[in-house]
Amino acid sequence: MRILLVEDDPVLADIVQRSLRAHGHRVDAAADMDTARLWWRTQPFDAVLLDLNLPASAHPRSGLGNGLDLLREARARGDRTPVIVLTARDRTEQRIAGLDAGADDYLGKPFELAEVEARLRALLRRAHATDDRVVLGRLVLDRRARRLALHDAPWELPAREFEVLWELLTPPGRVVSKRMLSDKLSDNDDPLGDNALEAFISRLRKKLAGSGAQIRTLRGLGYLIEADDDDARAPARDD
Incomplete structure (x- = not known):
């Protein structure tokens, strides 16, 4: 926020x-x-x-x-x-x-x-008009505790990646423009550029593989997160 x-x-x-x-x-x-x-x-x-x-x-x-x-x-x-x-x-x-x-x-x-x-x-x-708990596939956001869970296990993310998901899940299915997302994740002492935002989105897409949730790009409009019916892929993990 x-x-x-x-x-x-x-x-x-x-x-x-x-x-x-x-x-x-x-x-x-x-x-x-x-x-x-x-x-x-x-x-x-x-x-x-x-x-x-x-x-x-x-x-x-x-x-x-x-x-x-x-x-x-x-x-x-x-x-x-x-x-x-x-x-x-x-x-x-x-x-x-x-x-x-x-x-x-x-x-x-x-x-x-x-x-x-x-x-x-x-x-x-x-x-x-959102609840404290958002569930999308096997991804769960607990707003009250500011915690994510993936595949029933706590999921720790770097702060900016967590904030990207928070914005996209408030609520899920809402289109968020690149400008709005960059501005929301910036402050006057620490602006977030387009290249950095795109890098965060790219990393999150890989980490969400197999979760039942996916981030889509709507050209000229922005990003949204929605259910992904393709669960056959194994989830990506950080080393």
Whole structure:
């Protein structure tokens, strides 16, 4: 999952960013409204964690802005990215204002990092109408545990290959464009080029042989993963 974290407290932002990355997510952290506005408008995210009290820009003398303005702008242009508003626990009016502006959920500060991860999973399920467990042939993805199984055995993949499968299986049968897949697997510090993406797809195809699942390329459209009725091939294994 690619997440936009909008938080001006550098200590809190660092803690949340480290926690999310440890769970396999890609995170871009914006500390002011101008940066958040630019990234939100120009790059695809699966979810946004949005603090409401923000500097208007990165300028040292920047005044305060209101994160609700970012949310209202996004909803006004038709952006339905799931948003969790971060609020002070005792500010009921902020929670209500955030939900009224189009937020999907809120978290009161201070919050538990495990709760952030759980709420993000719930938002993803609702946004894509998916379950925690996806089965395709003999390939199983457990979203809650972020684990793959193949042929009834745990299947460990390099992080980027796992993320490719995660995107293709959310849900299976959905066409994902090369541009969207590259953007979702990138962040501003670590972009993913087309050649690298094609290499990941090629390796995954070999590893999925005999699994009952296959990755197809739809020329000019992108990739999808679907059931493969040809189970006669032996699964490829890494040495």
